Amino acid sequence: ELIGAPGLDDVADLLVADLAGRAVVAHNARFDVGFLTQALGTRGLLDRGARVPRVCTMEWARYFMTTPSRRLTTCCEVAGVEIGRHHNALDDALAAAGLLRHYLSVGAQRGEEQVAWVRALIEARRFTGWHWDARRAQTGAERLTARTTPGTERARPEPESSGSRQ
Structure with a gap:
């Protein structure tokens, strides 16, 4: 899926512009947001030590469902x-978004x-730790648009057939 895709440096400003005013929703958000914080912080796009606004569907599982495990696959099955494809970004x-819809x-x-969702939205709207360059964000958007426009590379390839690879 990443062959021919723009690198993080190409789209980081666009990503930050899109995250501004929003809460990151993820299952085991501490893990995913940790990578995001490191990657964007080293590029100067996020204040050092900033706590990115987030909603963790794994943490919320204990309040909204009874399940033997809080793993993403288990929570999705119960909900x-x-x-x-598990472990596909x-x-x-999309599964975390589905869990959030279920919890709501x-x-x-x-x-x-x-209350928790409203608190996360308020925190996201007040968060001022993001920094981006609008021109680089526009360039990133153009690169992604070219990649997903019909007749160009697919953003999400079709599953491989069971035949042999060439």
């Missing part, structure tokens, strides 16, 4: 969320305020 992100639905059915 009825399709996971796709896009599929795992469960909370609404219980008549509970979504």
Whole structure:
């Protein structure tokens, strides 16, 4: 999936511009956000020591479901969320989004305020630790658009056939 894809240096400013005002939603967010913090911090796009606003679907699992494990695959199975290819970044992100939708639905059915979600959104809107160059963000957007435009490289390849590789 990464063959021909822009590198992080090519799209980091775009990523930061897109994250501004938003909370990162991930399963085991501490792990994923740790990589993100390191990668963006070394590029000067995130204040040193900043705590990126986040929602961890793994942590929230204990409040919104009964499950023998808080692993992503287990939580998705219990919630009825399709996971796709486990440990594939896009599929795992979509699964975390599905879990968040499930948790919000469960909370609404219980008549509970979504205090944690509202808190995360407020924290995200107040967060000022991101720094990006608008021109580089635009260039990154153009590179991604060229990569996903019909007739160019696919952003997400079709699964390999069971035949031999060439």
